[in-house]
Amino acid sequence: MYSHLHPPVLYGFGGIVGVLVFASAVVMTLRRLHPERSYTELAQRINSWWIMVGVFSIAILLSRTTSIIFFAFVSFLALKEYFSLIPTRRADRRVLFWAYAAIPIQYYWVHLEWYGMFIIFIPVFLFLFLPMRMVIIGETKDFLRAAGTLHWGLMVMVFSISHAAFFLVLAEEQNPVAGGAGLVLYLIFLTQFNDVAQYVWGKLTGRLKIIPKVSPNKTWEGFLGGLATTTTLAAILAPHLTPLSLPESLCAGVLIGCSGFIGDVTISALKRDIGVKDSGSLLPGHGGILDRIDSLTFTAPLFFHYIYYLHY
Numbered sequence: 001m002y003s004h005l006h007p008p009v010l011y012g013f014g015g016i017v018g019v020l021v022f023a024s025a026v027v028m029t030l031r032r033l034h035p036e037r038s039y040t041e042l043a044q045r046i047n048s049w050w051i052m053v054g055v056f057s058i059a060i061l062l063s064r065t066t067s068i069i070f071f072a073f074v075s076f077l078a079l080k081e082y083f084s085l086i087p088t089r090r091a092d093r094r095v096l097f098w099a100y101a102a103i104p105i106q107y108y109w110v111h112l113e114w115y116g117m118f119i120i121f122i123p124v125f126l127f128l129f130l131p132m133r134m135v136i137i138g139e140t141k142d143f144l145r146a147a148g149t150l151h152w153g154l155m156v157m158v159f160s161i162s163h164a165a166f167f168l169v170l171a172e173e174q175n176p177v178a179g180g181a182g183l184v185l186y187l188i189f190l191t192q193f194n195d196v197a198q199y200v201w202g203k204l205t206g207r208l209k210i211i212p213k214v215s216p217n218k219t220w221e222g223f224l225g226g227l228a229t230t231t232t233l234a235a236i237l238a239p240h241l242t243p244l245s246l247p248e249s250l251c252a253g254v255l256i257g258c259s260g261f262i263g264d265v266t267i268s269a270l271k272r273d274i275g276v277k278d279s280g281s282l283l284p285g286h287g288g289i290l291d292r293i294d295s296l297t298f299t300a301p302l303f304f305h306y307i308y309y310l311h312y
Helices: 007-033 040-062 066-086 088-111 115-137 143-169 178-207 220-241 244-272 287-294 294-310
Strands: none
Touching: 007 040, 007 178, 007 220, 040 066, 040 115, 040 178, 066 088, 066 143, 066 178, 066 244, 066 287, 088 115, 088 143, 115 143, 143 178, 143 294, 178 220, 178 244, 178 294, 220 244
């Protein structure tokens, strides 16, 4: 276990378990009160949450290296799922090897705490290297589309997610209340809670469609209700997990709420373009790994640089 794991982080995980226990109890009660109704999907979602929370908790609580490897594995699963969805040229299969090889290298920079290489490796070196490798192969048909989809996948599935891992190696003294693990917990919890809050507010009060061509079920009421709830919770949790002041935590809540929504609908646009409902079936009730980390692909880099600019 982390030698520097702070009590607020442990309390935070305990609180999450408490929420899941409550949710499971609610589903059991609903099934007893209304046996004629099917709550299978809801039960699947909660069961999947138990598994995800369990795996995430073990990864964070064991050691910093284990946590970094966990995020690298998430990036691998996300990139693999992405490549299974998008059309790729036969000639680019050899190039995909280098895309996958970028994952351990990117997270190695995180492990070394080498911010300079971490921040430029994919946006600069891979951005230049992969097209060169594609040119050497000699296939020019659909070259631009292939290069664009490859780069976008690396940026979203690997570079963006790796920002969550870099929280773990930031200087402890800058966040004495909970350290890097506290910042990770704050980010992940608020990102996922924002998804749930926007869904619940949308179901309860949703009337006005916000972007019907991309995500017909998204409403202004759901977005604004979720944003307000997430911002409030961000302010409540900040003193226990982050170095943020009250005004800074309110801004962080707005940032996570808005960027989480944008990440969600961006991946929705990708799936609509391809013609699939879910990105996979890895998580029963949720879909694939992309369906679960879509919001995080936007919140992780934006919240990281917000924290980094203010306190590091």
